Amino acid sequence: MQPSHLAGVINLDHPGHYIHFHWLLISYGNAIVIGLMVATFVAVLFLPFPGSRLKDSHE
């Protein structure tokens, strides 16, 4: 790999690690992104809307 002037603070240009379970093969990068998406979905289900308490009090 060639060093680049535009390299990020965290260098991910090195061989990846993978989770291999039977027929499932997924990179740590993808697993983390999917985990963050699921966590975001669960969070928006349970976290209150910003300012919802204020608006509700005006109803």
Place this chain on the structure above:
Amino acid sequence: MSKKSFNPDVDVVEWTGTHRPYDIIKEGTIALVVMSLLVVLLSALFSSPDDRPATLRQWSHSDPVDFANTAFSELNGSSGTAGYGQPYNNTPNATQTIGPLALQRWMGVHIPVHPAADFVLATLATLPDSPIISAALQQWKSSSNTAQFTWMENFAKVTPTFSAGALHFPPVDAGPIPVLMSGLTSMARAGSLDQSLLGGGSNYYSTDYTRPLLFLADGNWFSGLAEKQHLAGDQWGMMNETGSYPGQAWLWLYTFWYQVPPFSASENADSLIWGLMMVLTVIMIFVPFIPGVRSIPRRTKVYRLIWRNHYRK
């Protein structure tokens, strides 16, 4: 005329409760600003994949024997490209089908590629001041099909080696083939083959990499690179990225089918999986019209969790 019964999935009761103002422009602007900041922040933190491009020059330096063997497969018509069918050529029974539907063949040959001529013979003919190559090309062109076939049969039985910067072949009656293969390998090692195959070799600023990529894909070196990076079809490669970067996670379902029977063992996997994904996409589009499926949001009541303050009242 009987009165139509109320269907909770289709019919809507007129809203009689309170109304609340909602500023969608403000909401959209906040989302745009937050996403833009995230893009800048994550770009600075992680940058983007920066893998060096795979070239014919790199290949011929890393594995010159594999390059020469692949070049010979282009000449004798046994390469993957030569037997691919449409859109590159009219090889019979080469294309994938979905039952009786030969979608690939119907597209026709709209990117004609003749591996022997395009990758080997015409390319070598562009070499200036090379009397040995010119003589070998002349010998090949002026020989009969029978002679060419015999030379190729003989050459296929030998295994070249590489040392001291050159290919070496065991003594074999293969006409001009050893000279042609050595010439093409030298051309690739010098870097001129990459340029020659770009856009058919006629356009200096071309970005048409079809021919160099097809040539690369016919060898073992390129697929070896892909396997090291977990990019092969049987490694969920469609959703992976080079290095440790996250890839195209949204393609999980598409690449999933390639891992399981019957697709994993099918020669028509690409066509069958494309067809299956189209069917699933159509089903997704028509979810509001499919009884039972369209009732899932109403029955799971997730919306009551999101709007729990409203429903609590």
